[in-house]
Amino acid sequence: MKKGLRFRWEMRGGGALQPEESFEKKSFEQGRRSASFCLLKNGKIPPRPGRRFSGQPVPLGGTADGFSKDKVYFKKQEVIPMAKYVYLFSEGNGKMRELLGGKGANLAEMTGLGMPVPQGFTVTTEACTRYYEDDKKIAPEIEEEIFKYLKTLEEIAGKTFGSVENPLLVSVRSGARASMPGMMDTILNLGLNDEVVVGFAKLTNNERFAYDSYRRFIQMFSDVVMELPKHNFELIIDEMKEKKGVKQDTELDAGDLKEMVKRFKAFYREQKGEEFPQNPRVQLMEAVKAVFRSWDNPRAIYYRRMNDIPSSWGTAVNVQMMVFGNSGEQSGTGVAFSRNPATGEKKLYGEYLLNAQGEDVVAGIRTPLTIDTLKEQMPEIYDQFVEIVAKLEDHYRDMQDMEFTIENRKLFMLQTRNGKRTAAAAIKIAVDLVNEGMIDKKQAVLMIEPKTLDALLHPQFDAAALKKAKPIGTALPASPGAACGKVVFNAEDAVKFAEKGDKVILVRLETSPEDIEGMHVSQGILTVRGGMTSHAAVVARGMGTCCVSGCGDIVIDEEKKVFTLGGREFHEGDFISLDGSTGNIYGEAIPTVDASLSGDFGTIMSWTDEFRKMGVRTNADTPRDARQAKAFGAEGIGLCRTEHMFFDGDRIKAVREMICSKTVEQRKTALAKLLPMQRGDFEELYEALEGSPVTIRFLDPPLHEFVPHTEPEMRDLAGEMGLSYEEVKAIIDGLHEFNPMMGHRGCRLAVSYPEIAEMQTQAVIEAAINTQKKHPDWKVVPEIMIPLVGEIKELQFVKKTVVATADKLIADAGMDMHYKVGTMIEIPRAALTADEIAKDAEFFSFGTNDLTQMTFGFSRDDAGKFLNYYYDNKIYESDPFARLDQTGVGKLVDMACKLGRQTRPDIKLGICGEHGGDPSTIEFCYKTGLTYVSCSPFRVPIARLAAAQASIKYPR
């Protein structure tokens, strides 16, 4: 390939579509590269600002490139200038997030705003993608470009990289398009070596500082680039402190640090069999590569999976001139939020450490000072900072999360970004910003990440129980909410306990990115060290998990799995409770109560309803759930699973009697016992919903779920049924299935035993009649849903029973009552033949749990055995049971909607799988034209918000 010139395929994609523009996405491969583009159905190219190249539409005549003949794609074959892989901060701007990553784009933006930013350059996310395409190698042309820009940076700084006299030192930091806190790795003070450090000490006239910088560099480089864990170096530091009888790193003097550098290097040599790299250019390229590599480390993959970030995005690398917060007591480093990230309060909120560098504050090694103290210590710096904060907030129209460094009483901004916040804070900030006239209601609604509401919707402590409880300790309220669970001492145990169904509290000296999975499954996190911006606190808030941090009173032995607090000893499995809003720690289990919508939360939710165009219902089987969901704004029940009502006391007896029946008559007798109970349940549901629609799904699970499987239980059952043990055993053995997921269940039960559908219809209709009589002003319209239909004739068969039963009851009651009969679409064949099925189904409800299982051909119960291999190998990037697979399952959903509407234009379309509460799925449902989504009661507000956001983003 000719130097400086590249041959490229060029394509268009993304961009804001007009509402009436449907579009299709296509992707192709050329050699190792693959890309996707999108083409409007009207033949137009969607607008996309900021693209550097554009292609001409070329009708593809042949098939040589693997496309069908009637498609058009965009191709640019002429030789075009080589892509630019490196940007100076002064060349970029805040909109170039995709290319420069969030950190890089914001550094460029701040540079543009004239703020004090140490200059540098960004290696683009495209370089990262290219690195992976090129089998994890940095192409020579990119390396060349980096050093070209390094030269420019030297000119800007007036310093020289690798020079002994006036060395340029740089930081190398990752920066992906989306913020991934704690997941990526950073290297500071790069450019130091045995010679440079001597010159640096001379130049700064501060030998202690120079060697402190060098030892930090060795530590970070070894850890991040060479995979020699930091921990090893910490042991050396601890050894030296002990020997000298001091507690703080700052108490070590220049001589100690020189000795430390020596020991670090010796340890490095011993471990790696070679000297610590002395060539700064090698250091730089290795660091860049390490950042690229870190994009694909397991923690990053896990985080992306949790947050739906595609692995194709890649990370940028920021190479920035160092400024030094560790150059003495006139220096420092800190982080701050323009508003309180836990409560949303409009008050500068932050922490800093003097004579410290980089990660010291967030790593939680020393407990930092609050930003207010800075006002006393360096008032002019504080004032300058406050001014910058105001400017940034005004510029970004959002709460900012900033990093700063003070070098010899000079302020530098190292980063700004829209700050992570708790759900409560997000809500307060959004409402405040509207009140302040900074944003409008739509922007406010869009500002809140729906998933985070979860934290507000989870139970809080029961007030009465809390009154009686006495905290055994208190620490920083790092992430709000209440939690109660069994103590575990490491992430692995947390996962193990959680898999058994235990609720756990993770108690750690401090957390680190390795702990992320364990943190995710925990109810709450308690740390001994670290402040409000420590790793534990930031990550917990992001997850909406309760966290209390920095509890220095705790004496912990993680190895022995024991800690003491308030004079008591706690072992693995003991219960404790945490209050993330007060910081209180309780040495007991405290019961919790439900949350409610009020105040700013209520305000935001009322705004969502102004914009929302899709209904939100709930999946509820009990009046309690139904009332909770109603309180959360559910507009009806989208799925009532009748079988959940079959397990209580007398009911399960009747159910088992039905199962053991040998004749239709016996079965009817048993069903007659269930009838009044079911009718009562439905009446309660209608009452709870106050006339809103209730979709009742008929019996779905295989019958073996209702019978006992151990000998003593079977003997008991035999006694109750007046049968011999052998008879009962034969019946139960006969119910065994090889693949119960695909067995005798759903409408197949009603086909075999129409009397079950008859009884359930009777219960539904009688309950509706009774409710209607009691509340003449309500309009009760029962919706009967037949599950697991795969063929129109199945539905027709069951519907016949339903209609015959219902019509007679309604006629007998002399009522004018309407009811609907619809079906779940949860079998691929139902989606494929939805035009047929819509002839008899008045509504579809997508059962995306089963539809996902069958479309993927794997059972959720068994997938655990192999899904981790899939995540590890990046075959799946998200859990298809949490986030609807739009490519495959979504295609079936879309097809079913189109076919269904073709037959019955006014068909009601809903979703009642667990995906119904997932924001990305909700957006998909809105785009696909669903009438409503249905989700668990606690996800109703999330669904309302997500649905509103979809309506705003894609106006119809």
Added chain:
Amino acid sequence: MKKGLRFRWEMRGGGALQPEESFEKKSFEQGRRSASFCLLKNGKIPPRPGRRFSGQPVPLGGTADGFSKDKVYFKKQEVIPMAKYVYLFSEGNGKMRELLGGKGANLAEMTGLGMPVPQGFTVTTEACTRYYEDDKKIAPEIEEEIFKYLKTLEEIAGKTFGSVENPLLVSVRSGARASMPGMMDTILNLGLNDEVVVGFAKLTNNERFAYDSYRRFIQMFSDVVMELPKHNFELIIDEMKEKKGVKQDTELDAGDLKEMVKRFKAFYREQKGEEFPQNPRVQLMEAVKAVFRSWDNPRAIYYRRMNDIPSSWGTAVNVQMMVFGNSGEQSGTGVAFSRNPATGEKKLYGEYLLNAQGEDVVAGIRTPLTIDTLKEQMPEIYDQFVEIVAKLEDHYRDMQDMEFTIENRKLFMLQTRNGKRTAAAAIKIAVDLVNEGMIDKKQAVLMIEPKTLDALLHPQFDAAALKKAKPIGTALPASPGAACGKVVFNAEDAVKFAEKGDKVILVRLETSPEDIEGMHVSQGILTVRGGMTSHAAVVARGMGTCCVSGCGDIVIDEEKKVFTLGGREFHEGDFISLDGSTGNIYGEAIPTVDASLSGDFGTIMSWTDEFRKMGVRTNADTPRDARQAKAFGAEGIGLCRTEHMFFDGDRIKAVREMICSKTVEQRKTALAKLLPMQRGDFEELYEALEGSPVTIRFLDPPLHEFVPHTEPEMRDLAGEMGLSYEEVKAIIDGLHEFNPMMGHRGCRLAVSYPEIAEMQTQAVIEAAINTQKKHPDWKVVPEIMIPLVGEIKELQFVKKTVVATADKLIADAGMDMHYKVGTMIEIPRAALTADEIAKDAEFFSFGTNDLTQMTFGFSRDDAGKFLNYYYDNKIYESDPFARLDQTGVGKLVDMACKLGRQTRPDIKLGICGEHGGDPSTIEFCYKTGLTYVSCSPFRVPIARLAAAQASIKYPR
């Protein structure tokens, strides 16, 4: 509704399409009626001869009728003449089979040809459909029409229905579009009552004959219309014969028969609580209804399901003037084939009984005379008959199956149809007709029902074993083939034994339509009574099942389940063997050997290859199967299931060692033991196929299929593996799955354990290299198939290992060898994303077994529990595992083909599910554009024939 006028929806459909005309089928509903029509994509209406009405295309502007806006359908709303529901024989012709049924159309055709046919009329299949639409009622307008035509018939006959002086008696017989032998019911002598019989006796001057006719009528009417089983009446007859000391019915005199009528009527009154109906008009309408009803009896439903006949077709009813074969010794009735239906020999072949009526011959109650005897008894009738036969065969250009009656030495033709025949006969007749210049090769190929070839392909007796065996009896060779199995005495037991996996021979006094399911599962059928045209013989030939009939030497007690023959006693479960070609019966199990293609069979098969445009491969895992398939004409292996090679002696040990491995290294060591065995297997397969392509599927089943599950076996395994029992148990327990069908299997195993794919690749490629070296003139192109892919990245992941391994081996061997990597399409998601998958798959092979399971959402292993309810309720009309569900699963197959070709126009498309050997599926595969079908070795000739027929029917 105005009398004589009807408001009808009118639609177009079916018809011969031109090859380039793709079409789509639509259906709609209007009230209770539903219909489907078809519309060419080019907007034209497909031609369809013989339609009585035509509509104008009306673009549908709105959506009021439930259609999408961009569709066009045909609608005729003006008032049009009332449909004609009744046709005189002289009004119809042989092409009107859809409307008149086969029997009615052929009676009309024979009438047109001037043959001696007792005249009558046909009530159409549309009347039957209408009957079901009208909730099983005959509309007054249809009843009126029937009596109008009855009047016409009276005029033709010169007799009056219900008249005492000169009564018209009629037969009422069913006649569906497709011949359904023995499934439908017939009533003779209708029109007799207590008064008419007296006049009839006077008129015929034959009181015995008149009362014989009357008692037969009462018997048949009671059985067919009133559901009083014939058996009850037979008991009365037996009683009377015993009392009189005679053996044959014919020995009873007029007085006896008068008495019999009295007793029959008394019995009827006693049973039904009312008199036997005396009004001939009521008799007629009840009989017509009974025929309509019989269309939906369980036997008919079962037969239709077995033969893929849609229930929407309905049956016609033929009302025909009676002629009497029972009016004395100058009368008789018989059936005949124009050629031998068992062998195809060109020689008139038939049987008759003198002084007998209707069902007497085929029911096997008396043993009939051969047709040759007629030559002596009534030479002039014989000659006339031979002349008619020749004329009919020449007219229909096919072997004819005819019914005739002789009334006082006058011949009447009651039916002709293309005769059912054995596969051997079908082949001989087809080849002979070509040689006789009657038909061409294409017609010959189309003439043979592919499924019937099965009979020729099943094993015959081992010649050596047969030599040693001595028959214990011999009877009529009613349906060819050899059979060996355990004796059972009724259809129910046959089913029970067969379900356990036992091969059975059904031994019966005589068979009846109730036995059909039991006959279907039997290897062979042996009857004591009945000739070559008895129920047992006809049905067995249709099924391709071996049958020996009319073995009068047998003394049987069906109740006690014992029979004696040749001085030996046989009980249920004893082994016997039958030779359906010689009629020999053996009192022992005789081993069988494979069939081969030769003679006329070979000729036909060579003709199929002249027309066939789609490849036929085989599913074979052993060299023996591969050789057999090759001999049957397979052009390659479409599916080699490698796991079937894992069970032999040492292999299973190595497999278990692999499963119990705790590290990758241990697993590799175990796999290394399997490598030479797998390589050897593949070498043998390549040898057997002589260079034809071999598609090898990688390990598919879940690992728990390879391990023991009982404690002693697990202890043995622990010993072998050097592990504790507890360790082995833990490993095996860990393999348990809730839904193994959807568990850790297929490519999921290779994702978890890439070393398995690596070993299998090595075995495949090394075997190919060795074979190529040995046979430099062959071109060995290994095809590696990755199972259970649902996502392109899965395939990419496994393919990486395959390609790396294969390329290295080929390079090391210094060969220029090509290989292909493809995938099964057996997961719905794979079909939905086939455009993506085709990027990395060089071929698709549709695994329609799993694809059917997942598309329907039911497990084949469990579906047995509910499928019968589905068949009983007509929800499914055929077994979706035997015949591809073209509506749902077929839609996915079609979609995958289109998407696959879009990405990779030259992609190879095959099918390797069991459907690959099903003729209707093969036709679908041809139309969908598949490259080949692959089926079990014994179905290869069937697939070749079916593929040839598809090519002829739908020329490209």
